[in-house]
Amino acid sequence: MRMVDLIAKKRDGAALSSGELGWIIEQYAAQAIPDYQMSAWAMAVFLRGMDAHETTALTLAMARSGAMLDLHDVAPLTVDKHSTGGIGDKTTLVLAPLVAAVGLPMAKMSGRGLGFSGGTVDKLESIPGLRTALSGAEFRRLLREVGLVIAAQSGDLAPADKQLYALRDVTATVASLPLIAASVMSKKLAAGADCIVLDVKYGSGAFMRTPEQARELAQMMVNIGQLAGRKVRAVLSSMQQPLGCAIGNALEVREAIGALRGGGPPDLIELCLILSGQLLLMAERADDEATAHAILREALASGAAWAKLRQMVAGQGGDLAYLDEPTRLPCAPVQIALPAPQAGYISAIEGASLGLAVNALGGGRVRKEDTIDPSVGLVMQARVGDQVYLGQPLLMIHAPSMAAVEAVVPQLLAAYQFSAAPVAPPLLVEAVIVL
Amino acid sequence: MRMVDLIAKKRDGAALSSGELGWIIEQYAAQAIPDYQMSAWAMAVFLRGMDAHETTALTLAMARSGAMLDLHDVAPLTVDKHSTGGIGDKTTLVLAPLVAAVGLPMAKMSGRGLGFSGGTVDKLESIPGLRTALSGAEFRRLLREVGLVIAAQSGDLAPADKQLYALRDVTATVASLPLIAASVMSKKLAAGADCIVLDVKYGSGAFMRTPEQARELAQMMVNIGQLAGRKVRAVLSSMQQPLGCAIGNALEVREAIGALRGGGPPDLIELCLILSGQLLLMAERADDEATAHAILREALASGAAWAKLRQMVAGQGGDLAYLDEPTRLPCAPVQIALPAPQAGYISAIEGASLGLAVNALGGGRVRKEDTIDPSVGLVMQARVGDQVYLGQPLLMIHAPSMAAVEAVVPQLLAAYQFSAAPVAPPLLVEAVIVL
Numbered sequence: 001m002r003m004v005d006l007i008a009k010k011r012d013g014a015a016l017s018s019g020e021l022g023w024i025i026e027q028y029a030a031q032a033i034p035d036y037q038m039s040a041w042a043m044a045v046f047l048r049g050m051d052a053h054e055t056t057a058l059t060l061a062m063a064r065s066g067a068m069l070d071l072h073d074v075a076p077l078t079v080d081k082h083s084t085g086g087i088g089d090k091t092t093l094v095l096a097p098l099v100a101a102v103g104l105p106m107a108k109m110s111g112r113g114l115g116f117s118g119g120t121v122d123k124l125e126s127i128p129g130l131r132t133a134l135s136g137a138e139f140r141r142l143l144r145e146v147g148l149v150i151a152a153q154s155g156d157l158a159p160a161d162k163q164l165y166a167l168r169d170v171t172a173t174v175a176s177l178p179l180i181a182a183s184v185m186s187k188k189l190a191a192g193a194d195c196i197v198l199d200v201k202y203g204s205g206a207f208m209r210t211p212e213q214a215r216e217l218a219q220m221m222v223n224i225g226q227l228a229g230r231k232v233r234a235v236l237s238s239m240q241q242p243l244g245c246a247i248g249n250a251l252e253v254r255e256a257i258g259a260l261r262g263g264g265p266p267d268l269i270e271l272c273l274i275l276s277g278q279l280l281l282m283a284e285r286a287d288d289e290a291t292a293h294a295i296l297r298e299a300l301a302s303g304a305a306w307a308k309l310r311q312m313v314a315g316q317g318g319d320l321a322y323l324d325e326p327t328r329l330p331c332a333p334v335q336i337a338l339p340a341p342q343a344g345y346i347s348a349i350e351g352a353s354l355g356l357a358v359n360a361l362g363g364g365r366v367r368k369e370d371t372i373d374p375s376v377g378l379v380m381q382a383r384v385g386d387q388v389y390l391g392q393p394l395l396m397i398h399a400p401s402m403a404a405v406e407a408v409v410p411q412l413l414a415a416y417q418f419s420a421a422p423v424a425p426p427l428l429v430e431a432v433i434v435l
Numbered sequence: 436m437r438m439v440d441l442i443a444k445k446r447d448g449a450a451l452s453s454g455e456l457g458w459i460i461e462q463y464a465a466q467a468i469p470d471y472q473m474s475a476w477a478m479a480v481f482l483r484g485m486d487a488h489e490t491t492a493l494t495l496a497m498a499r500s501g502a503m504l505d506l507h508d509v510a511p512l513t514v515d516k517h518s519t520g521g522i523g524d525k526t527t528l529v530l531a532p533l534v535a536a537v538g539l540p541m542a543k544m545s546g547r548g549l550g551f552s553g554g555t556v557d558k559l560e561s562i563p564g565l566r567t568a569l570s571g572a573e574f575r576r577l578l579r580e581v582g583l584v585i586a587a588q589s590g591d592l593a594p595a596d597k598q599l600y601a602l603r604d605v606t607a608t609v610a611s612l613p614l615i616a617a618s619v620m621s622k623k624l625a626a627g628a629d630c631i632v633l634d635v636k637y638g639s640g641a642f643m644r645t646p647e648q649a650r651e652l653a654q655m656m657v658n659i660g661q662l663a664g665r666k667v668r669a670v671l672s673s674m675q676q677p678l679g680c681a682i683g684n685a686l687e688v689r690e691a692i693g694a695l696r697g698g699g700p701p702d703l704i705e706l707c708l709i710l711s712g713q714l715l716l717m718a719e720r721a722d723d724e725a726t727a728h729a730i731l732r733e734a735l736a737s738g739a740a741w742a743k744l745r746q747m748v749a750g751q752g753g754d755l756a757y758l759d760e761p762t763r764l765p766c767a768p769v770q771i772a773l774p775a776p777q778a779g780y781i782s783a784i785e786g787a788s789l790g791l792a793v794n795a796l797g798g799g800r801v802r803k804e805d806t807i808d809p810s811v812g813l814v815m816q817a818r819v820g821d822q823v824y825l826g827q828p829l830l831m832i833h834a835p836s837m838a839a840v841e842a843v844v845p846q847l848l849a850a851y852q853f854s855a856a857p858v859a860p861p862l863l864v865e866a867v868i869v870l
Contacts, residue, residue, distance in 0.1 A: 008607035011481065035471035040606035043478035046446065171475035172443035 003027070003037045010044040018057035025061035029160040035167055042164070042173040050178035055220055056227045058178070062186035063228075065160035069192030074144050075105040079279045080193030082184055084217070085117040087205035087351035088242035088380075092120045092150070093256035094264070094272045097308035099279050100148035101299040107143040109153045109191050113364050113372070117355060118249065121152045126250040126330055126374030130318030148312045158186040175207065181220040185228075195231040195282035197275050198222070202430070203240035205351015211236055211430045218433045226435050231282040235275055236430040241349040241384045244268040248363045248377015248398060250329040257326050260306040267428050273297070274429055330375035332361075336405055337381075337393035344418035345387050346394075353415035354378055354395075357408040361399050376400060378412075385425035388418075438462070438472045445479040453492035460496035464595040470602055477599070477608040485613035490655055491662045493613070497621035498663075500595035504627030509579050510540040514714045515628030517619055519652070520552040522640035522786035523677035523815075527555045527585070528691035529699070529707045532743035534714050535583035536734040542578040544588045544626050548799050548807070552790060553684065556587045561685035561765055561809030565753030583747045593621040610642065616655040620663075630666040630717035632710050633657070637865070638675035640786015646671055646865045653868045661870050666717040670710055671865040676784040676819045679703040683798045683812015683833060685764040692761050695741040702863050708732070709864055765810035767796075771840055772816075772828035779853035780822050781829075788850035789813055789830075792843040796834050811835060813847075820860035823853075 001023050010016060016024075024041070027033040050058065071078050079099055083089055096106050110132070113119035121132045132152040134142070142149035155162065161183050168174045188196050198221055201207075202214035218234035225232025244265040246255040258264045259272070277292035286292035299305045313323055322328045358364055362373035379396045382388050394416060399405045436458050445451060451459075459476070462468040485493065506513050514534055518524055531541050545567070548554035556567045567587040569577070577584035590597065596618050603609045623631050633656055636642075637649035653669035660667025679700040681690040693699045694707070712727035721727035734740045748758055757763050793799055797808035814831045817823050829851060834840045 004605055004607050007478075011478065011607050035469075036474040036602060037606055039471040040474040040478040040608060043442075043446065043475040044482070044607075047479070047482045167471060170439055171472055172439050172446050172479075173475060 003033050003041070007037060007041045007044060010041060010048055013048045015051050015054055018053070021054060021057040022061045025058065025065055025160045028163065029065045038164065039167055039171040039173065042168055042171060042176075042179065045179060046173045046176040052220070052223055055178040055182055056224045059182040059185045059189065059224050060228060062158050062161040062164070062182060063189040066158055066190060067156040068190050069157070071107055071140070071143065071192045074140050075147075077105070077195070077283055078143070078193045079104045079106050079195045079197070079283060080108055080188060080191060081106070081197050081199065081275060081279070082188055083199040084180070084184070084201050084207055086201040086239040086243060087117065087355040088244050088247040088252065089118070089201070090123060090244065090246070090252040090256045091199060091268070091272055091275065093123060093253065093309075094259045094268065094305075095276050096148055096150060097260060097312060098272060098296055098299055098305040099276050100146070100312075101304040101308040102280070102285070102295055103147075104279055104283055104285065105143055105147040107139060107191070107193070108150045109157060109187065110150055111153050118247075118252070118358075118364060120150060122372055122374070123249045123252050124150060126253055127313060127318040127322055130313060130316050132316065134316070142312075142315045146308070146311045146315045148308055149315070150312070153187065157190040161186045177213070177217050177220060180207070181217055181224060185221050185224045188225075189228050189230065193230070195279055196225060197278045197282070198232065198234040199271070199275055200234050200236050201239040202236060203238050203351065203426075204348070205242055205355060206239035215431065215433065222433050222435050232435075233278045233282060234433040235278065236433065237271055238426045238428050238430065239351055240426040242351045242354055242380060243271065245380045246377060247354055247358050247380075249372065249374040250331075251377040251379060251398060254326040254329060257309075257323060260300065260309055262301070270428055274432070278432060332375040332377075332398035332400060334397070334399045334402055334405060336397050336399070338395050338397055338409065338412050339391040340382075340388040340394050341390075341413055342418050343388065343390045344420055345423045346382055346384050346416060347419040347423045348417040349380075349384055350415040353411055357411050360408050360411070361397075361404055373400060383425065385423050387422070438468050438476070442472060442476045442479060445476060445483055448483050450486050450489055453488070456489060456492040457496045460493065460500055460595045463598065464500045473599065474602055474606040474608065477603055477606060477611075477614065480614060481608045481611040487655070487658055490613040490617055491659045494617040494620045494624065494659050495663060497593050497596040497599070497617060498624040501593055501625060502591040503625050504592070506542055506575070506578065506627045509575050510582075512540070512630070512718055513578070513628045514539045514541050514630045514632070514718060515543055515623055515626060516541070516632050516634065516710060516714070517623055518634040519615070519619070519636050519642055521636040521674040521678060522552065522790040523679050523682040523687065524553070524636070525558060525679065525681070525687040525691045525703070526634060526707055526710065528558060528688065528744075529694045529703065529740075530711050531583055531585060532695060532747060533707060533731060533734055533740040534711050535581070535747075536739040536743040537715065537720070537730055538582075539714055539718055539720065540578055540582040542574065542626070542628070543585045544592060544622065545585055546588050553682075553687070553799060555585060557807055557809070558684045558687050559585060561688055562748060562753040562757050565748060565751050567751065569751070577747075577750045581743070581746045581750045583743055584750070585747070588622065592625040596621045612648070612652050612655060615642070616652055616659060620656050620659045623660075624663050624665065628665070630714055631660060632713045632717070633667065633669040634706070634710055635669050635671050636674040637671060638673050638786065638861075639783070640677055640790060641674035650866065650868065657868050657870050667870075668713045668717060669868040670713065671868065672706055673861045673863050673865065674786055675861040677786045677789055677815060678706065680815045681812060682789055682793050682815070684807065684809040685766075686812040686814055686833060689761040689764060692744075692758060695735065695744055697736070705863055709867070713867060767810040767812075767833035767835060769832070769834045769837055769840060771832050771834070773830050773832055773844065773847050774826040775817075775823045775829050776848055777853050778823065778825045779855055780858045781817055781819050781851060782854035782858045783852040784815075784819055785850040788846055792846050792850075795843050795846070796832075796839055808835060818860065820858050822857075
């Protein structure tokens with residue numbers, strides 16, 4: 001087999017066989033196929049697409065390029081959750097302790113933020129002392145003892161995906177549905193969970209701009225999961241405005257703590273219940289959604305979920321004093337309101353612009369090597385559909401300096417659109433994809 | 436400017452500006468854009484195409500990536516010729532001395548063979564002593580003194596094209612019309628000729644399979660030439676069977692010598708007259724094709740063209756004894772006929788298969804580093820349209836051993852198709868493209 005022939009085959013629109021895709025990934029992981037051939041192939045895939053068989057074959061090949069975790073010796077059934085990424089998405093921080101509290105062990109590998117989107121690992125690391133670089137033995141021990149562990153994505157899992165993703169990032173081949181599906185699912189399959197819920201986001205603050213794209217991606221990933229023998233469901237959720245109010249690492253941790261302690265923004269709580277509910281249904285811990293939601297609401301109300309987060313943070317070395325008094329978490333020196341530039345109903349909030357503004361404030365990464373400032377970010381004071389008067393605070397800016405504030409204000413203002421007529425708030429969840 | 440954004444722009448089907456293409460080539464030549472980005476861009480160009488402005492901008496950027504020859508201090512007007520490559524194409528060996536003999540100085544840079552197609556430099560080097568690696572000073576001196584020089588493509592000319600071509604070759608992005616046009620024309624523009632004739636070949640032995648593709652490519656290249664202020668015309672010629680009879684380096688030199696000494700296959704002579712005639716018309720040495728052809732026929736008949744080849748070979752260090760007695764040129768130890776496997780009219784001769792067979796005999800290159808055996812090759816004894824009896828020799832195989840013969844026979848036989856009914860020979864020249 002020669003890579004140049006396989007590139008030509010895909011370039012001409014033909015489907016590659018499982019054997020051919022397996023060979024490509026194996027050779028690429030072994031550095032026997034150079035990046036310049038892989039990127040030409042990725043562009044051909046981007047423009048010519050891949051069918052369901054190809055996508056599954058690619059996923060399995062990438063999953064098998066490294067360690068395949070088997071956690072059944074630690075827990076008979078584990079669950080996992082993945083979000084395709086959005087602005088202000090602190091769902092994992094609430095959902096993970098919630099499902100663990102109702103008896104579904106979760107051993108999760110999470111990523112760091114890049115571009116306009118944040119990452120769970122960065123958020124968790126704003127808690128002083130908390131470690132996410134865990135050894136395999138620690139990971140298993142915490143799963144056994146706490147029933148919940150969140151570690152930084154290990155390089156051992158799906159290393160071919162890691163290699164290919166880094167290449168796609170610099171060759172304009174990220175936004176390909178089959179490549180995204182294969183990337184997400186290869187890591188999820190390698191991480192070993194039995195039941196996986198996918199939060200596939202659409203809208204201005206997500207990679208998928210429309211519900212139709214999100215549905216196509218969700219369907220692909222659910223299919224792959226089934227072909228690989230796992231239970232997988234997907235929720236299509238709106239990122240037409242950021243989720244909850246806080247955007248920024250420590251700010252999001254505070255909001256998540258609030259949600260676990262009986263408060264929290266209603267959209268965040270609702271999405272967590274819907275995603276967690278699907279995990280309960282897949283794990284056969286509830287017969288219907290209403291029962292599942294009742295179990296979960298009880299775990300929130302009783303403080304069981306909050307207690308589970310404390311256990312997890314303590315287990316991973318985090319200082320509970322910061323969790324119990326979230327005002328002690330890193331705070332930005334400048335906190336200032338962004339006044340509404342006009343009166344009216346807010347008709348749109350462009351999430352990607354807010355995410356990039358947080359990046360510009362120092363809260364995210366442009367390149368992987370960048371360090372981040374956990375204290376900075378935004379806290380929204382108004383949502384799509386709200387009526388505001390001229391000068392009413394749209395959001396609070398948490399910044400390192402006034403100069404930093406001034407630099408992002410134009411971008412922030414440009415993220416808002418106003419309407420004279422009332423505007424209906426966007427639907428939070430479009431559909432649940434069950435095979 | 437960021438390369439990843441320019442890749443995305445082309446990926447999405449937009450046209451790149453002259454400034455953007457200039458930047459890409461400049462940065463790529465300076466090694467500031469890595470191969471993996473360039474190959475993703477090339478695949479996007481392959482699948483999305485480029486318009487006339489983009490193709491011209493790319494061509495000029497590649498031409499300007501190295502030295503731009505200006506030969507006007509040596510000769511007020513120089514001519515050049517390029518073929519898109521075919522099987523048995525020894526046209527340059529006849530045409531170059533022919534036009535130089537009638538007073539059109541030709542300073543030509545030629546390539547080596549790769550894949551199924553041969554190269555003029557390899558052919559010339561089968562003459563003992565002859566050097567094609569010439570310094571700039573030698574090149575100019577020979578142009579001044581002889582009016583004819585053929586050198587191996589210098590690395591100084593259009594180095595960005597050389598770099599990109601090597602990358603396209605291993606990333607399945609060769610067969611893109613705009614990229615082919617830009618590659619050819621960047622070298623021709625950099626080589627400094629005032630009048631350029633292009634021999635754009637189509638058929639089973641050429642890169643372009645159909646006259647329509649060849650016409651599109653020819654039109655692109657003629658347009659580029661005009662936009663760059665040169666006189667350029669293109670001839671669409673058939674490669675539905677090899678040109679002339681000989682395929683293989685020394686064998687083709689022998690055939691070219693025959694053509695310059697009053698013999699030679701009629702199709703070779705005809706194509707040389709048509710291409711040379713266009714050069715005479717562009718250089719305003721003749722008012723019409725008939726006059727041009729009369730001038731050229733006279734130069735062949737008088738021995739002036741033959742004398743010019745001898746001058747050139749002597750000037751470049753070649754031993755004239757081999758030219759004057761071509762039987763002394765390298766000879767293969769085994770020479771054996773390929774008998775017709777059936778009686779009938781020959782309806783097709785697949786040139787690419789014959790070219791690959793010569794490669795397999797050792798006469799061509801699979802990789803650039805390969806060395807070649809100048810002695811081996813094929814001499815066709817029958818052409819499309821000829822009626823043959825069972826066992827009649829279709830061609831002579833010149834091989835290093837009987838084992839080598841046996842290895843290529845199945846491939847050679849597969850190149851022939853036969854018909855019970857008479858078959859018309861293919862048209863040699865489809866059209867001349869004049870802007």
